[in-house]
Amino acid sequence: MRLARRCQAAHLRSLEAGIAAIAHRLAQPIGAKGSKKAPGGYRSRREWHAKTRRLHVLTDRLQRERVDFEAGRVHVVRDGKRLLTTRHHLAAAQLTETQWRERWQAERWFLQADGESGKRYGNETIQLTPDGQVSIKLPAPLAHLANAGHGRYVLAARVCFAHRGQEWADRVEANRAVAYRIHLEVARGRWYLTASWQHQPTTIIPLQAALAGGVIGVDTNADHLATWRLDGHGNPIGNPRRFGYDLSDAAGHRDAQVRHALTRLLHWARECGVAAIAIEDLDFAHDKTREKHGRNKRFRRLISGMPTGRLRARLTSMAEGAGISVIAVDPAYTSRWGAQHWQNPLTSRTRQTTRHDAAAVAIARRAQQYPIRRRTPPPPHDQSDRVGHRSIQAEPCAAGREESRHRTPDHAHDAPSPDTARTRETSAPNTVRGAPVQLTFTG
Template sequence: MLVGGVVRSASGLRVLAPPRLAECSGTLAVRTRLHLSPWDEEVLVELGGFVSQLAARDLAERVFLGAKHSNEDFARRKREISALSSSRWAGTITRGSNEQWALARRAQAAHLERLDAAITTVRARLAVPVAACDVATRTKGYPSVLVRAAKQRRPDRLEAVAARVRADEAAGRVRVVRGGRELLHTRLHLEQAGLSVEEWRRQWFEARCRIEADGEAGKRHGNQTISIAPNGTVTIKLPPELATRFAEHCDRHGRYTLDATCSFAYRNAEWQAQVQAQRAVGYTIRFENGRCYLTAAFTPPRPDLPAGVDEETLMAAARAGGIVGVDHNADHLAAWRLDVHGNPVGRPVRIEVDYQGTTARRDAQLRHACSALIRQAKATGATSLVIEDLGFDTSREQCGWTGRSGRAFRNTVAGMPTAKFAVRLVAMAHRAGLAVIVVDPAYSSRWGAAHWRAATSTAVQETSRHDAAAIVIGRRGQGLGARRRAEKTVPLKKKEAAPAGNGEPCATTRGRAGTEDHRPHTAHTPTRPHHAPRTRACPEDRAHDARRRRPQATAQPAEDRSRQATDRQSWTQDSLWLSE
């Protein structure tokens, strides 16, 4: 059934999405620094300013046309820019403007969707009394009268914002700032930012300057606008205006050869193969903190899969050697190796991460975490990694957190680069020969703590909630439930009524097969008789020992020793007590 926009089962739990294999796009991007000479820097600065001016003019026209933009408008824009530069520069600039407008349009639609969801959620919670809960929809009311009073004004504000966004969407208007709105706002507050006018202008130029050239398959070195030979020689086809200005440094075709050479310290062999085979390679030149960087992007050829291989076969191959379940948290990654039966092997691994600081530092933390996970999988012989599909695309109201704790929780969630982590891990794992399985994240921590935390804890080391969640995530990637099923457990034979306190085991129901619901409550718990051999320290053993050590307040009837032979025959221990 559909409750609050979420599909739920008859028991009220959310229906889990099936696991899926993450596909690697195959696109690679390698970056290097160019050590420019004075002439190189002057030419690239002039080229960057010229291309930025054309791009700003074309983007303004694209935004002005809005949803009424047609193919004739696109052809006209490209002809106008081609007259000032070249057809290749015009193709790159117009494509970039179209993509930027489309991105702003998608962001506008997502913003409107979040506003509508927040309005619906607030009004639903206002309909529930304070500190109460609607049993039918599982909607909670606000915790206090003060919070409810503040939230009563919130829907009106959200509706006003949604009306403005809806009007812009109907008119096809988007709001785009080349260089970033935050940096533009900094111009009005230079003293608070600690910047001078010259420093801000340099950052503004670097944010807007983007010398980009699309690759072309079948052309010499894969690109005719920015061409890089296998020996590292960089040649740029300048627009006619700049070619005339720097004629003494260009050849008769307007090509300028940089004094700086290009060399990639990472994946250089793959780039060399791409260039020598004349496959498409796109290049981007940007300035950052007074330095010049060049990025090469290309898609190497992917090997064709054998005929008749479907998704089920690929999933079975990914699970063949066991998996490593990964629980992504704000400060660490919890990973646990599972065998093909879903049993945890050894102890969990904790990988510390710190996402605070600059973007470059966060990317370095992502690379460190992905490398550690791949090394762990390789060392244990696993064939795949299982991660959660952490989108965090719900609004703040839908999180169900209010007050200062809610803001802290949302800040923590916003600081986790879940999308970048997934993309980086899939690319690095694919290169290492490992598969990545993506699963639904619902109830993983709750069921891990309920079914696996106590069972995997030892006297020396206690299993954390995140480590137990890693087991549930891994088992979910294998197509198993959060706990072992009833059909895999040997049923206990029901005995005759016995005096109280004799420790007789009784039959119990283990829950419905094929679901991940919690076990139904029973009056008795199966226990291990004191005369049976101890094979594993299961939770039933520990509970039985605790009851034996507990002093009895009243005298218990004498135990019937003649029934021991029957007990030995009726009680059995499953050898795979952790298996599915």
């Protein structure tokens, strides 16, 4: 129910954003050019008329959704859309009507209960002992069906967890909250029990401590994660790495693909000895509406396919268990400036650096609080130093940061030793070219 309410609130925000975009463009003259911050008018009178009608449709839809939201009413059916589509294509799904009906009913045959810390084994309604015994607290109308004391029904089957079983056992023995869900898997004909719990809030450590061993920059894309490792001075180390995923299947498959990509990323960070991962703080919630980007369906499909929210939540929880810090940085101009300052210098005959790899370097340097550009303007002319580029990739206290000039050997010229003071004594005014100048050395 809470998830449905959040989706309903997100749908309301999407409708409001679409109505505001259409109203703004309708107020502009036809053919007016837009800017980077605001779109212009519509290109033709025909499009203006069509958007006027769409504005009325969205306004009516927004009013209906607001009435449902204020009344606390949501229109949702558990796993209804996918199963409904399968019902109209039974031959393609290789199912009979009876088999489909079993799946439809199985989606509603489940029992779940949230845990509570301090209760016995972390859950009062569904209790699971460390040795795998499951018991359910029956409600008062069903108390006569109990086969154990205190109105509980003990199942004959035993349960064990192959994944994170030791972590679950530690929580149960400490009487910490654990939520359970019992559901039927029709394809296998088995009942399954799923346990879930919430980790403690992430511990915040100082930024300098997290960046002491370097950082890995992560550029999020629609089908892969482009990463590059940087040392403590902001210099790229080794070659970039890519972790791909496929988001073209069902929700469970997409979630598994994201989880697998993040697992490989965290394993690589452990191998490198890096304790921090830098990622962009992306949010396309207001950019997915078609009213903002108009007919650019390809771009809207691209940003809608990026799993920004799911990836950020997964990375935070998985990195906490791995002991790796996550640094969220501002995503502004990382791809553009990364390609401008890092793509060509990092490209060689054996390595073709892409725009996404360069963006990963820019993200990591921004997390290290270094500027993205590689060089500063040269210093002005003076007697001690001439024009030359100076690196700003190292900290001010690092040795060799200014890259001082090579020392000239003494035998290269007839200059005195550094410890010898030199003074100049001028004689009478010289008006003849080539007249000698009297020099006196005092030691």
